[in-house]
Amino acid sequence: MLRKRRSLLGxxxxxxxxxGMTACSAPATAPSAAGSGSDDAAPVSNGAAQVAxxxxxxxxxxxxxDHASAAAGPVTFTVTNASSTAITEVELQSDxxxxxxxxxxxxxxxxxxFTVTLSGGTYTVYCPGGQPETxxxxxxxxxxxxxxxxxxxxxxxxxxxxxxxxVTQAEDLQTAVSTLRKAVDAGDLDAAKTAYVRARPFYEKxxxxxxxxxxxxxxxxxxxxxxxxxIDMRASSLDDKVGWSGFHAVERSLYKDQRITxxxxxxxxxxxxxxxxxxxxxxxxxxxxxxxxxxxxxxLEEVQANKIxxxxxxxxxxDLVDFxxxxxxAKQAFACLQPGLEKIDPELTAEVAAQFASVDKxxxxxxxxxxxxxxxxxxxxxxATHAKGLSQTxxxxxxxxxxxxxxxxxxx
Amino acid sequence: MQQEDNAIPGPAETPxxxxxxxDHEEAEAREASPRRGLSRRGLFAGAAGSVVAGALLGAxxxxxxxxxxxxxxxxxxxxxxxxxxAVPFYDQGHQAxxxxxxxxxxxxxxxxxxxxxxxxxxxxxxxRWTAAxxxxxxxxxxxxxxxxxxxxxxxxxxxAVGLNPASLTVTVGLGPGVFDDRFGLASKRxxxxxxxxxxxxxxxxxxxxxxxxxxxxxxxxxxVAYHAVRNLARMVTTTAQTRWVVMGFGRASAGAGQQTPRxxxxxxxxxxxxxxxxxxxxxxxxxxxxxMAGGTYQVVRKIRMxxxxxxxxxxxxxxxxxxxxxxxxxxxxGAAEFDTPDFVRxxxxxxxxxxxxxHIALAAPENNAGVKILRRSYNYTDGLNAQGLLDAGxxxxxxxxxxxxxxTLQHKLGRFDLLNEYIQHIGSAVFAVPPGPARxxxxxxxxxx
Numbered sequence: 069m070l071r072k073r074r075s076l077l078g079x080x081x082x083x084x085x086x087x088g089m090t091a092c093s094a095p096a097t098a099p100s101a102a103g104s105g106s107d108d109a110a111p112v113s114n115g116a117a118q119v120a121x122x123x124x125x126x127x128x129x130x131x132x133x134d135h136a137s138a139a140a141g142p143v144t145f146t147v148t149n150a151s152s153t154a155i156t157e158v159e160l161q162s163d164x165x166x167x168x169x170x171x172x173x174x175x176x177x178x179x180x181x182f183t184v185t186l187s188g189g190t191y192t193v194y195c196p197g198g199q200p201e202t203x204x205x206x207x208x209x210x211x212x213x214x215x216x217x218x219x220x221x222x223x224x225x226x227x228x229x230x231x232x233x234x235v236t237q238a239e240d241l242q243t244a245v246s247t248l249r250k251a252v253d254a255g256d257l258d259a260a261k262t263a264y265v266r267a268r269p270f271y272e273k274x275x276x277x278x279x280x281x282x283x284x285x286x287x288x289x290x291x292x293x294x295x296x297x298x299i300d301m302r303a304s305s306l307d308d309k310v311g312w313s314g315f316h317a318v319e320r321s322l323y324k325d326q327r328i329t330x331x332x333x334x335x336x337x338x339x340x341x342x343x344x345x346x347x348x349x350x351x352x353x354x355x356x357x358x359x360x361x362x363x364x365x366x367x368l369e370e371v372q373a374n375k376i377x378x379x380x381x382x383x384x385x386x387d388l389v390d391f392x393x394x395x396x397x398a399k400q401a402f403a404c405l406q407p408g409l410e411k412i413d414p415e416l417t418a419e420v421a422a423q424f425a426s427v428d429k430x431x432x433x434x435x436x437x438x439x440x441x442x443x444x445x446x447x448x449x450x451x452a453t454h455a456k457g458l459s460q461t462x463x464x465x466x467x468x469x470x471x472x473x474x475x476x477x478x479x480x
Numbered sequence: 481m482q483q484e485d486n487a488i489p490g491p492a493e494t495p496x497x498x499x500x501x502x503d504h505e506e507a508e509a510r511e512a513s514p515r516r517g518l519s520r521r522g523l524f525a526g527a528a529g530s531v532v533a534g535a536l537l538g539a540x541x542x543x544x545x546x547x548x549x550x551x552x553x554x555x556x557x558x559x560x561x562x563x564x565x566a567v568p569f570y571d572q573g574h575q576a577x578x579x580x581x582x583x584x585x586x587x588x589x590x591x592x593x594x595x596x597x598x599x600x601x602x603x604x605x606x607x608r609w610t611a612a613x614x615x616x617x618x619x620x621x622x623x624x625x626x627x628x629x630x631x632x633x634x635x636x637x638x639x640a641v642g643l644n645p646a647s648l649t650v651t652v653g654l655g656p657g658v659f660d661d662r663f664g665l666a667s668k669r670x671x672x673x674x675x676x677x678x679x680x681x682x683x684x685x686x687x688x689x690x691x692x693x694x695x696x697x698x699x700x701x702x703x704v705a706y707h708a709v710r711n712l713a714r715m716v717t718t719t720a721q722t723r724w725v726v727m728g729f730g731r732a733s734a735g736a737g738q739q740t741p742r743x744x745x746x747x748x749x750x751x752x753x754x755x756x757x758x759x760x761x762x763x764x765x766x767x768x769x770x771x772m773a774g775g776t777y778q779v780v781r782k783i784r785m786x787x788x789x790x791x792x793x794x795x796x797x798x799x800x801x802x803x804x805x806x807x808x809x810x811x812x813x814g815a816a817e818f819d820t821p822d823f824v825r826x827x828x829x830x831x832x833x834x835x836x837x838x839h840i841a842l843a844a845p846e847n848n849a850g851v852k853i854l855r856r857s858y859n860y861t862d863g864l865n866a867q868g869l870l871d872a873g874x875x876x877x878x879x880x881x882x883x884x885x886x887x888t889l890q891h892k893l894g895r896f897d898l899l900n901e902y903i904q905h906i907g908s909a910v911f912a913v914p915p916g917p918a919r920x921x922x923x924x925x926x927x928x929x
Contacts, residue, residue, distance in 0.1 A: 125919070151920040153614035156623060156635070174607035176922040196624050196635075358631045423718060426596055460721035464594060467717040473631035 109208065110135035116142035116183055119205075123152035123173060123195065131155055131195030133203060140188050140209035146181040149173040154197035160184060160205070161192040165478045166412065219479040223357040223408030230360055230404040231353060234274050237397075238350040241270035245343045252318065252336040255328050260336075264322060265386055265441045268315065271300065272393030273400070275370060276363035277353065278346055295349075298342045304379060314339050316382070323383035357476035360405050364398035365473070368466050371395065376459050378446050388434055389441035391458075395431070399424055402469070405476055412475050416468060423465035430461040561700045566645035569617045570919040573774050576617070577649030577698055578856070578879050578913065579760050581735030585702040586728035586858040587709040588780065588875060590655070590691025590909060591720040599663045601719040603928045609652060609695075609712050610922035616708050619645035622715075637714065639707050646701035650708050652923050653694035653778045653911025668927050670772045670912040672882050676779070679887065681894030681905060688782050688907030691723045696778070696877065698858075702729065724907065726782060726875045728858020740809060740817065743874055744785055744859050745902070747802050748809035751817055752845075754854040763852045766881050771926035774915030779853075779886045781876040782860075782907030788869055790902045801898040803838030811840065823847065837896045843889055851888060853880040873903070883910050 110117040117138035123131055129152040147158050147170045159169040160182075168184040191205040244267035251259035271278070279296040286293020291307040299314040306312065312320065318339060321332035355363075374380040375391040402420060409417045434454065436444045444450055561584070567576045593602065612622040623635025659669035675690070695712055699705040706727070713722055733750035734740045740748040754763050766772050790798070795806060803821065804811055811821035813833035823841055825833045834841050845852050856879060861872035878886055894900070914924045 149611075153611040154620070154623075156608070156611065172604050172608060174604070174611040174922060175920045176610070176917075176925050177604065177607045362631070419718065422596070460717075464718045464721070467714070470633045474627070474629050474633070477631040478629060 106135055107137065108135060110138040110143065112139070112141075114144070116144040119143060119145050121145055121147045121158055121193065121195075122150055123148070123155045123158070123198070124150040125152045125154070128199045129154035129197055131158065131193070131198035131201075131203070133193060133205065136204065137206040137208060138186070140186060140207050142183055142185050143207070144181050144183040145170075146179050147173060148179040149175050149177065151175050152198070155195050157196060159194040159196075161194050162189070164192075166475060167191075169413070219408045219411040219476075220357075221408075222411065223405060223476055223479055226404035226406075226408055227355040227357055227360060230401060231355055233400055233404075234277055234353065235347075235351055237270050237274045238278070238347045241267065241274075242343050242347050244270055245340050248318065249336040249340045252328055252333055257322060257326065257328060260318075260328065261322050261384075261440065264315070264319060264384065265389065268381075268386065268390060268441075269393035269396075271315070272370075272390045273397035274350070275300075275394065275397065276366040277355075278350060281346070281349055283345070295342055295346055299339060299346065302374075302379065303382060314342065319381065319383050357405060357408065357479065358473040360401040361469070361473035361476055364401040365466065365469050367394040367398040367401075368462055368469065371462050372459060372466070375446075376451075376455050376462070378448070378451050378455075381446065384440070385445035385447055386441045386443070387446035388431070388443035392431060392443065395424075395427060398469070402472075405472065408479060409472060409476060412479055416471060416475065419468045420465070420472065423468060427461050427465050430458055561647075563644040563646045563700055565647045565700075566618055567647050567649050569614055569649075570917055572916045574765065574776075575649075575651050575913055575916040575923065577651035577696055578764065578776060579735070579854070580647070580649050580698075581738055582731040582733050582741075582856055582858075583647050583649070583698040583700045583705075584731055585700065585705050586696060586698045586731075586875070587702075587705045587725065588694070588696050588728065588858075588877070589709045589713065589725040590723040590780075591693040591695070591713070591716075592723050593657065593662070593692045593720050594718065597662075597719045599665070599928070602658070602663055605693075605716045605719050606652070606924045606927075607922040608715055609650075610917050612712060612715065613650040613652075613708070616640070616650065616704075616711070617645060617648050619643065619648075619704075622711055637707065637711055639710075640704050643701055643704050643707075646699040646704040648697065648699040648704050648708060650712070651694075651696040651698075651778070651913060653696070653913045654924060655690065655692045655694065655909065655911050657690075657692040665927055668771065670766075670775070670777075671769065672777060672884070673910065673912045674883075676883065676887060676908055676910050679890045679894045679905075681900055682908065683904045683906055684908050685906050688724050690909050691911075693720060694778060694780065694909065694911045698728075702727070726858075726860050726907075728860050728875050730859040732857040732859050732874055733855045743857075744787060744872055745790055745798070745802075746806060747798075747804060748817065749857065749874075750855055751804075751809055754852050759852070760854070763885075764854050764879050764881060771929075772912060772914060776879045776881060776913050777883045778911040778913050779876075779878045779880070779883055780907070780909045780911070781890075781905050783874045783876050784871070784904045784906050785873040786869075786902050786904075787872055793902075800835050801838060801902075803834045803840035812838075835898065837898050839893070839897055839899045842892045842897055848889060848892070851885045853878040853885050853889070879913070 110119045112118070117135075119138060120134040121131060122134075123129070131152075145158070145160060145168065149155070153175065156173050157169060157171040158173065159166050161167065167186075168182045170180050170182055173180070186207045188207050188209045191207060193203045193205050195201055195203075244263065248260060248263035248267050251263045279300075281295040282288050282290075283293040283295060291297040291301070291310045297305070297307065297310065297313065300316065301307070301310075301313055302316050313335065317335040318332060321328060321335065371391050371394045375387045375394065378385070378387050380390050381387045402424065406417060406421070431443075434444045435442055439445060567580055569576055615622045619640075621636035621638070621641060625634050625636050625638040625641055627634055654670075654673075656669075656673055656675050659665050659673065695709055697705040697708040699708070709725070713720075731741050732743045733753055735753075736755050740751050743749040754760065761767070764776050766775050766777075769775065793801075799805055799812060808815075809817040810819055811834060813822050813825050814820075821834055821840055821844060823832070823834055823836070823844065823846070827833055836842075841847060855876070857874050857876045859872070860875045861870070863871055865871040880886055894905070914926070917923050917925065
């Protein structure tokens with residue numbers, strides 16, 4: 069659960085609200101050596117110039133190109149790891165942006181290749197762990213083909229769609245929380261429970277985008293001004309100075325105490341107020357592509373840390389509802405990145421998509437239309453039986469997903 | 481603990497492995513913590529290990545309790561550790577970590593291949609693991625720890641940065657599941673690889689048993705061993721899922737030149753272990769086994785000890801249970817650890833001096849048609865159990881060229897061993913250990929030829 073602390077000068081200053089403050093910074097590497105290959109242009113066959121890259125270890129780990137230049141047009145790089153244990157990937161970069169790469173290289177595996185269409189100019193072959201790590205690759209001539217929309221443009225379009233989706237979720241959250249407040253005010257325990265279960269998914273889907281806001285006039289370490297605390301604190305994060313608040317304070321009344329008191333009504337009213345503030349904030353948010361990737365990764369961390377463990381919904385046991393909602397939020401972010409990511413790394417895109425499908429499949433057996441929220445209650449007994457399998461499946465998604473941010477942040 | 485009497489004593493020719501990697505638990509226990517953070521290379525430069533160990537013993541003020549009464553002065557020197565030592569990995573014929581003199585710590589993890597894993601995924605896993613092991617045994621990270629791109633995730637997790645190789649070995653095994661119908665490798669199944677049959681006395685927990693892959697990481701620094709397993713697990717989460725893990729904190733078997741260590745019952749373990757190249761060739765390595773030639777079979781058993789009960793037992797009974805004296809480790813009726821046990825001798829009343837149901841009598845090769853297995857076990861603890869009792873025991877690991885050798889011995893032990901009152905076999909697994917990789921290749925490469 070990574071908290072991005074974002075201090076707001078005032079709720080009205082919407083322009084201060086960009087998620088993830090880091091600029092698109094480029095790696096500090098620069099070509100440190102001329103290409104290791106011969107100066108001859110790479111020969112053309114199968115419609116593409118052919119360049120062989122060999123990784124080997126003869127005392128030190130080296131990355132050798134058989135040709136250091138090619139004519140503009142399609143170029144196929146074929147990578148063979150002969151004996152290098154230190155180098156596991158090779159990238160082709162242009163102005164420090166990744167335009168082609170091969171990963172999972174290890175001695176003994178068959179050669180693998182990637183083909184890119186290059187226009188005239190200087191490129192960098194980057195072999196992390198090699199000596200040297202970077203080498204120049206020169207392309208002579210004009211551009212052979214112009215792309216119809218760069219990866220960066222497509223990614224940016226995706227972030228706009230995502231921002232709009234987050235707003236719809238926040239508005240639905242506001243409606244659902246109002247319903248919850250009304251049911252609590254009416255003293256209707258069953259209706260309040262139903263409303264609680266219906267409201268939670270909207271928050272969980274966009275959790276990674278809405279956490280970390282601090283209200284105007286409060287210090288960053290003062291939880292009484294921390295919207296995330298006020299809306300979604302739990303027993304484990306209880307700050308005695310501020311006390312219980314938000315969703316889980318209501319949950320505790322409804323499910324543990326099984327009754328609605330004036331205190332419960334106060335919690336529900338506070339929740340409605342704070343969610344209202346949140347919606348105002350969310351409408352002003354803009355995102356970079358890496359924010360979507362990091363947000364999706366953060367939602368899966370939430371799943372691992374708080375849902376599968378049963379910590380989040382300690383009293384209602386609807387943790388799997390939250391799980392499904394976190395997952396849906398992550399999928400939405402990924403889907404918005406997918407068209408752009410396809411252009412950068414189709415293999416990774418396919419792998420992540422497959423792992424999302426695998427998590428869907430792992431979660432499906434726990435659907436229960438008779439249970440509140442549509443999933444079996446995540447009781448200690450159910451956790452003992454099923455948690456490991458779910459956790460391992462989510463882990464298998466987390467690993468490739470973590471690699472997206474780096475790719476989309478460097479896209480051009 | 482098992483097959484206590486199963487090898488020829490004494491130093492023999494050193495198997496492939498680091499020189500100067502030896503052991504002394506007391507010395508380690510005292511200086512392990514303060515050493516972290518310092519440059520261990522500085523403390524343990526080159527061959528100075530024995531000198532340093534001697535100094536540490538002096539500084540600690542207590543002599544090694546278990547060597548009391550022992551006249552083997554060479555052992556204290558030999559059991560010092562040189563953390564800068566590295567064990568060769570490539571081009572050794574066999575995988576390291578089998579006849580390598582046992583390091584002090586182990587992390588043993590098994591994995592299940594994911595339902596979605598393909599043959600190519602398995603191939604890439606083995607190749608990437610091999611390359612990563614090749615890095616780590618040199619004390620090197622498997623990739624960048626602090627990527628230059630701010631949105632990148634580190635390749636290596638970093639906790640071993642600055643630590644020495646510490647004689648790390650990582651041994652990879654393939655379970656029976658690799659050769660079922662999932663990967664088209666059924667025709668490559670090692671001839672003797674099959675799930676172990678149920679053995680009398682087994683109280684196995686499925687969650688502590690089995691696995692498609694095993695990784696045994698051993699090192700003289702526990703953080704180095706743990707780092708290795710953690711990083712291997714991390715790089716393959718889409719292909720393989722963790723199944724069970726045991727962390728061994730003290731070696732419970734001796735290699736050539738090492739003094740015999742003790743299991744948590746306080747008894748020496750491995751006095752008669754398989755030792756020397758001739759015995760390794762005879763009992764451990766596979767020969768004429770196709771692609772598995774140079775490999776072996778690994779049997780792993782998690783054996784829980786009921787420690788409090790054992791500790792309350794009178795020493796004469798403890799000694800009868802093992803068939804050895806506690807301090808010296810001599811067979812009952814003998815005088816010194818390496819005396820050959822006399823299983824025939826009786827006392828004046830006609831009672832055998834070594835109980836025929838004692839651990840060493842049941843396991844002795846002379847009582848088992850000469851069968852021997854190489855034991856490479858570690859003591860483990862899982863903290864406290866639900867009753868607040870010590871939850872600890874032995875991670876028994878044996879290597880043999882036929883798993884049936886283990887099964888035969890354990891059948892006897894499981895039914896009759898007096899020790900059974902104090903132990904439970906709660907985990908079990910068997911793996912084929914392929915031969916070691918050549919540089920430029922990877923473990924198990926012949927499977928995909």
